[in-house]
Amino acid sequence: MRQASIISSGYSARMGTVADQIPRMRGRPRAFDQQAALDRAMMLFWRQGYEPTSLSDLSRAMGINAPSIYAAFGNKERLFLRVLDRYLENRIGEVERALQASTAEAAVRHLLIRAARRFTSPENPPGCLVVLAAARVSPQARTIQSKLRHRRRRREALLRARIQQGIDAGELPIGTRAAPLAKFYATVFQGMAMQAADGASRSELEAVAKEALAAWPHVCSANRSH
Secondary structure, X not given: OHHHHHHHHHHHHHHOOHHHHOOOOOOOOOOOOHHHHHHHHHHHHXXXXXXXXXXXXHXXXXXXXXXHHHHHHOOHHHHHHHXXXXXXXXXXXXXXXXXXXXXXXXXXXXXXXXXXXXXOOOOOOOOOHHHHOOOOOOHHHHHHHHHHHHHHHHHHHHHHHHHHHHHHOOOOOOOOOHHHHHHHHHHHHHHHHHHHHOOXXXXXXXXXXXXHHOOOOOOOHHHHOO
């Protein structure tokens, strides 16, 4: 699907990374593996959320002291933004691949079914870091909340564009509106992340996905024949 590929490549080019805005630290090479340390910080932020995670929590999880954290990553906010970039490196590709399915309906199905599997994987904390890390925060953490909100809206925009392609291709009934339909499935996606955090199993989330997919608007047989 050429149009879906265009959406994917355009999205990647526009998004850049959060860390693009962070000044690079200069000096001697660090005596620890920064990527491994970021992965450990990511798991902690994912499990606990942004604000509840303290610098001492991060120091223990990352295996480095607070001065080394500041020297390598800056403050807690900058560290989280680096973590967010690393988290999205893998997840953006999954979303893009799902949205390149042959039809808009198949794209949404892939997105939700894969989410059910990913949100409940024993290899990671449950749910989605982008959905869960800063749902409610103090004024001091509003920048982080805004960054995560932006990422969620970009994912919804990708979904809306893919649904619009399906409408334009005649896959959905005349009069279908892409924006509210994308909002509905984005809400299901985020709700599945919350349910996973509350202990929902993969099979339960797959059942939710299937119920949501049953609401997909189909072109009736009579209209297809014309």
